Amino acid sequence: MVRCGWEKCTVEIRRSTLVDHLRTVHELDFASKTKGACGWNGTCKWIQASSLRKHFLEKHLDLPPVACPTCTSTFGRGDSLRRHLEG
Numbered sequence: 001m002v003r004c005g006w007e008k009c010t011v012e013i014r015r016s017t018l019v020d021h022l023r024t025v026h027e028l029d030f031a032s033k034t035k036g037a038c039g040w041n042g043t044c045k046w047i048q049a050s051s052l053r054k055h056f057l058e059k060h061l062d063l064p065p066v067a068c069p070t071c072t073s074t075f076g077r078g079d080s081l082r083r084h085l086e087g
Ligand SMILES: [Zn+2]
Pocket: 004, 005, 006, 009, 010, 011, 021, 025, 026
C-alpha cells in the first residue's frame, strides 16, 4: 500500500490502482496534451500530462525492481527490462 500524496489526499491505495485513483478522484487527464502541475506533495514542476503516469510511477512510487521472466536479472524500470528482452 502507498499513501496518496496528491495535495491534501491521504488515502491509502494499492500501487496498481494509483493511476485509476488519480484519474477518478483527482480528475487527472493522462491523455491530455496540455501541461499540468503535479500536485504530489507540491514539489514537482509542471509536466506534460501524457507523461504523468510514468512520472508517478518513477518519482512517487518507489517501485520494486522488475524481474525478467526468463532469467534472474532484475531491472529498475520496465523500459530496461523491455530492452533486455528485445536485445
Ligand atoms: Zn488521492
